[in-house]
Amino acid sequence: MRNIRLRLAYDGTHYHGFQRQDKAYGPTIQGTLESVWAKLVEEEVTLAMAGRTDAGVHASGQVVNYSTSARIPEEKIPKAFNSLLPKDIRVLEAECVADDFNSRWSARWKRYDYLIDNKPIPDTFQRLYAYHVPLPLNTDHMQQAAIYLEGCHNFKTFAAAGGDSKRFERTIYRCKVSREDKGMIRVTCIGDGFLYHMVRIIVGTLVDVGRGRILPGEIPDIIASQERRRARMVAPAHGLTLVHVNYTNESPSTVFEELF
């Protein structure tokens, strides 16, 4: 048996999340990949994924792994997958990794990006990838608030009900708000792990900071409260993209220079 690791990109618009569902809610990324593999080599596998992405969430660097007895060489796996996958899922890389590698449990840190379209009239070409907020947003205040989220905290305030975590301590290595071309605002979160809907609740809260409904200085108290109602709404799924999953000992700070 070989343990195969894939790096994937997908447009989550038409999928009911990553995770295979028992009931027929609609196609999922996991289900689509598993059934393509079954067609390719007549073998049933179960994929493990680095980060669960909800319905409508995208990925430019999701990582999955699975064990296989099929003999297809790694270097031919991306092309084989891509020949049968729908065009909104692409396998970017395949690698044979150590038996004990698990894309979820071996991950050291992950980067999620959230795009906000802050123009009065939304960019039609970004409508599936950015959350449209037509009101003016103060990104200096958003950035000040973001800094309070960095570090190791109990993030219960920022966890939606329905997650399977019992421990709420997570470390955010970096939370950055930046204005980009064409009225776009990018929120980048790098952390050792994220609770259910955590990035989207962080973004919803930062948007309220940008609108002046929350002051940046209130964030430490909001974190400390551990009360979900103190944070704001869950920002919509379609603005979120899982960008990168890191498995090396490399500290996130050593790659920040590249990232920003």
Add this chain to the structure above:
Amino acid sequence: MRNIRLRLAYDGTHYHGFQRQDKAYGPTIQGTLESVWAKLVEEEVTLAMAGRTDAGVHASGQVVNYSTSARIPEEKIPKAFNSLLPKDIRVLEAECVADDFNSRWSARWKRYDYLIDNKPIPDTFQRLYAYHVPLPLNTDHMQQAAIYLEGCHNFKTFAAAGGDSKRFERTIYRCKVSREDKGMIRVTCIGDGFLYHMVRIIVGTLVDVGRGRILPGEIPDIIASQERRRARMVAPAHGLTLVHVNYTNESPSTVFEELF
């Protein structure tokens, strides 16, 4: 009656071109806009558009105009349209213009951009907006070839059958090939007018130059031949975007600095 000019952006993926069709091929940009206007003010209008875009072609700066007796103020028109339009069409601006203004005949020059995704594995987020060419392309040769297209020429070689033009002289002020981030190649064409499928045939020919099937130095002879078979295939519609239509006396050269 007021003559209203609109600037529009649309994602052409789900439309059968701009022009309203007699038969029910499917929705068109013109038909959608006209029926939204009819819903807004109970008035039937006919739009004139600056540049016809074929099925699947996009626009970030299409311009249309129409005469209306409705009293809705110009500044409220974009919001009114956008409240009823599907999200893949946005009205960006509305202005009251002189009676003799016609978005097609008053246009001095237009800019079209064509995006080529030149990575081995296509970018799934650009799959609707860029033509995937996985083979290596020599963009230096493509740029050399593009320069031969600049100037006033008879472009019959680059006109598909089915157009309604009888004169084939057009002036290309600028044809530029540039490498962008993430393996993308942008072909920009600025000209006083374009024949049926002309930009897409130019791009198809430039791709063949990039692949080494045509030498840049052969372009003048290909133009002079006035034979359609000497140019190459029509590049697919979905890579093409109408970016800008100019109505002022401003020479394209004075704005090139901004554009590039």
